[in-house]
Amino acid sequence: MKYKNLIITDPEGLIFGIAPNPVKTRRGLEIGGGQVYAELNFTLPIMSICDSTLPEVYRHYREIAEGALEHALHLESKGVVLEFETLLEMTKTPTIGIEITRIMNEVCENYYQKHGLKSEIRLTPNDLREFERPAKQRTSQYLEPMMELFEKGAMAGGDLLSIESTGGKEVSDDALMNCDIKTIVFALAVLGARDMQFLWKKIVDVANKHGKIAAGDSACGFANTAMVLAEKKYIPKIFAALVRVISVVRSIVAMEEGAIGPDKDCAYEGPFLKAITGIPISMEGKTAACAHLSPIGNIASACCDLWSNESVQNIKLLSGMAPTAYMEQLEYDARLMNEALRAGKLHRDVLQQLLVASDVYTDPQALILSPENVIRISRELVKGDSYVANAKNGALMALDIIEEALASGKMKLSEMETSYLPFLREDLESIPDNESDFVEMMLPLIDQSKFTMEEYGL
Amino acid sequence: MEELLEKLLEAVEFGKVDQKSPYPPQLRGMDGSHELTMSALEAGINPQKILEEALIPAMARVGKKFSENKIFVPQMLMSARAMGASMLQLKPFFTSGDIKTKGTFIIGTVKGDLHDIGKNLVAMMIEGGGWSIVDLGVDVGSGRFIEALKSHPGAVVGLSALLTTTMVNMGEIVTSIREHMPGTKILIGGAPVNTEFCQKIGADFYAPDPQKAVEYMNKIAS
Numbered sequence: 263m264k265y266k267n268l269i270i271t272d273p274e275g276l277i278f279g280i281a282p283n284p285v286k287t288r289r290g291l292e293i294g295g296g297q298v299y300a301e302l303n304f305t306l307p308i309m310s311i312c313d314s315t316l317p318e319v320y321r322h323y324r325e326i327a328e329g330a331l332e333h334a335l336h337l338e339s340k341g342v343v344l345e346f347e348t349l350l351e352m353t354k355t356p357t358i359g360i361e362i363t364r365i366m367n368e369v370c371e372n373y374y375q376k377h378g379l380k381s382e383i384r385l386t387p388n389d390l391r392e393f394e395r396p397a398k399q400r401t402s403q404y405l406e407p408m409m410e411l412f413e414k415g416a417m418a419g420g421d422l423l424s425i426e427s428t429g430g431k432e433v434s435d436d437a438l439m440n441c442d443i444k445t446i447v448f449a450l451a452v453l454g455a456r457d458m459q460f461l462w463k464k465i466v467d468v469a470n471k472h473g474k475i476a477a478g479d480s481a482c483g484f485a486n487t488a489m490v491l492a493e494k495k496y497i498p499k500i501f502a503a504l505v506r507v508i509s510v511v512r513s514i515v516a517m518e519e520g521a522i523g524p525d526k527d528c529a530y531e532g533p534f535l536k537a538i539t540g541i542p543i544s545m546e547g548k549t550a551a552c553a554h555l556s557p558i559g560n561i562a563s564a565c566c567d568l569w570s571n572e573s574v575q576n577i578k579l580l581s582g583m584a585p586t587a588y589m590e591q592l593e594y595d596a597r598l599m600n601e602a603l604r605a606g607k608l609h610r611d612v613l614q615q616l617l618v619a620s621d622v623y624t625d626p627q628a629l630i631l632s633p634e635n636v637i638r639i640s641r642e643l644v645k646g647d648s649y650v651a652n653a654k655n656g657a658l659m660a661l662d663i664i665e666e667a668l669a670s671g672k673m674k675l676s677e678m679e680t681s682y683l684p685f686l687r688e689d690l691e692s693i694p695d696n697e698s699d700f701v702e703m704m705l706p707l708i709d710q711s712k713f714t715m716e717e718y719g720l
Numbered sequence: 721m722e723e724l725l726e727k728l729l730e731a732v733e734f735g736k737v738d739q740k741s742p743y744p745p746q747l748r749g750m751d752g753s754h755e756l757t758m759s760a761l762e763a764g765i766n767p768q769k770i771l772e773e774a775l776i777p778a779m780a781r782v783g784k785k786f787s788e789n790k791i792f793v794p795q796m797l798m799s800a801r802a803m804g805a806s807m808l809q810l811k812p813f814f815t816s817g818d819i820k821t822k823g824t825f826i827i828g829t830v831k832g833d834l835h836d837i838g839k840n841l842v843a844m845m846i847e848g849g850g851w852s853i854v855d856l857g858v859d860v861g862s863g864r865f866i867e868a869l870k871s872h873p874g875a876v877v878g879l880s881a882l883l884t885t886t887m888v889n890m891g892e893i894v895t896s897i898r899e900h901m902p903g904t905k906i907l908i909g910g911a912p913v914n915t916e917f918c919q920k921i922g923a924d925f926y927a928p929d930p931q932k933a934v935e936y937m938n939k940i941a942s
């Protein structure tokens with residue numbers, strides 16, 4: 263447990279645009295250094311990726327980068343991050359991912375040289391190990407192309423290295439659908455944390471070797487999945503809120519291994535990571551509606567350093583191409599936050615209060631993201647001596663906060679939701695603090711054909 | 721006799737697997753679908769009747785409550801488990817031909833795609849509707865669909881895709897099925913697809929959610 267205390271101890275210190283440990287990039291972005299930048303996420307429209315379509319694939323990414331940066335320039339942007347989430351084929355055949363990175367980096371460099379517009383690429387290879395079941399987290403044949411993409415992609419201009427790694431997902435998928443919180447803790451605080459230690463050592467090595475930035479890892483397959491399921495009313499929102507809190511103990515391992523941010527956005531665990539480690543974070547909210555809906559549209563930006571969206575297809579809208587349109591939306595949000603920062607503490611605090619107040623009591627997932635609650639929960643997330651204890655303590659504090667909000671009448675939830683509260687508490691309280699005791703308790707309860715213990719060093 | 725079936729229906733509707741299971745609290749200590757199916761068979765109730773008058777209507781109620789947002793997935797899964805416990809005892813009658821399902825449904829997430837949460841829900845609901853399920857898993861190409869169709873002639877096929885770059889693989893799979901197993905009914909779903917795409921690739925039906933898929937399946941079964 264590297265982090266025993268919080269770097270940000272006061273909710274007032276948790277604010278957009280400012281991180282205790284800002285990150286400087288090659289072309290001069292200072293993420294968390296006093297302003298918010300836009301981070302644009304985009305994807306291909308309906309098409310296949312194969313030899314015959316590769317020129318078309320490359321054309322799309324060039325068009326996306328050029329369209330976005332041209333418009334950012336027009337809007338007098340202070341800087342942009344392009345978030346390149348690779349698709350299967352681009353990681354399996356790393357040369358494709360590398361070439362796309364190279365093309366977009368060329369565009370970035372061009373805008374920097376010609377116009378002084380600062381931009382960087384966040385390279386996020388998709389975790390190919392998912393393609394094998396049961397997963398071979400440590401011995402998979404897929405590790406090689408994935409790591410090749412990290413390394414050569416970094417050299418080609420993918421300066422911020424990220425991933426949404428999937429250690430433990432083979433166990434958590436069913437647990438999410440069953441609302442089985444103990445198994446979620448097992449998946450994230452035991453399997454996930456262990457896999458993160460294994461994987462992030464490698465990613466940090468690559469970053470250090472080439473002078474690049476090991477940025478962070480978001481628990482998309484866990485917390486984002488839970489949120490999307492809750493949004494569809496498939497599982498309780500309370501449960502999804504707890505999954506987010508528990509995912510922090512897994513995602514923080516990237517920082518323990520040497521990642522420095524900006525953390526990636528998908529699972530929305532960033533505010534806790536920022537409070538605990540002081541790194542800058544990326545967040546997405548109302549701007550992610552192109553890919554999935556969410557209950558945290560405004561509050562998500564309360565302490566972001568990069569403000570992002572979610573995969574938007576490169577298709578034509580009436581205004582122009584969709585990624586360009588999203589660039590504009592992100593830029594205007596960033597402008598507003600930056601103007602508040604420029605105007606001084608009073609203004610920035612008022613803006614943050616509005617962003618928080620407009621969402622906070624509408625959903626437990628929003629509730630746990632208010633700066634005050636982030637700090638309360640984060641304290642619990644670092645107080646134990648194991649990831650398991652930290653996960654349990656953090657989740658119990660989140661439950662306390664949810665129950666307080668219900669008791670005060672500020673937040674209302676259906677009976678269908680609240681009927682889960684006692685079960686969740688009982689289950690969490692039954693978890694021992696010690697990892698090996700917990701593993702012993704869980705093994706008989708989990709379908710062991712689903713995962714391989716040795717692949718997690720167990 | 722009728723009372724037993726009613727009890728079984730209730731056990732499945734509320735997810736009571738067996739007497740020991742603590743869930744749901746209001747049925748604690750009572751017989752679950754396991755014991756009730758046994759009693760029903762002992763009482764000489766026709767297995768087909770058990771399926772059609774207890775299990776399928778129970779799952780239809782569950783499906784309705786789910787689509788009206790009155791229950792969450794975990795409750796639905798408990799019902800599916802209770803149905804599973806019952807089916808285990810009915811299995812010999814399926815093998816002997818004493819019970820007939822509505823048919824077989826082969827489902828899979830298409831090549832290159834690993835998203836399977838939606839697919840699993842659809843499979844579960846269709847099973848609850850009285851179909852046998854062959855779940856091919858994720859990252860499935862046309863070869864495996866054809867193979868499965870050859871082992872289960874006349875089966876209905878369901879394809880799932882969540883990525884803009886894998887939904888195109890649906891088209892290839894449909895073409896291949898049309899070529900090798902003409903007449904197969906093909907149902908598609910997943911966030912990026914819609915009715916227009918369904919028509920374009922020549923599939924038979926697009927369902928946005930499990931409930932609509934079950935309705936379509938019931939229609940083609942009747």
Ligand code: B12
Nearest residue numbers: 388483573834835836837838878880883884909910911927
């Ligand atoms: C959860 C999720 C994941 C999880 C998947 C977990 C799992 N076991 O399935 C994880 C994290 C692993 C994941 C991985 C990836 N994902 Co993803 N994922 C999602 C997300 C947020 C929700 C999907 C989901 O489970 N929804 C809940 C279920 C219940 O709904 P559903 O799947 O739509 O299914 C319902 C209906 O569609 C229908 N249905 C579904 N199938 C079928 C089939 C039939 C026959 C019928 C009748 C009906 C039907 O019924 C279901 C029940 O109502 C979507 C966002 C979205 N808009 O869908 C992104 C999304 C699809 N993913 C995306 C991406 C980019 C990826 C990755 C490439 C990310 C990366 N870089 O790592 C990888 C790709 C891996 C791969 N090759 O497949 C993008 C897609 C971009 C694009 N080009 O299309 C999306 C849109 C969001 C994003 N990240 O921006 N993802």
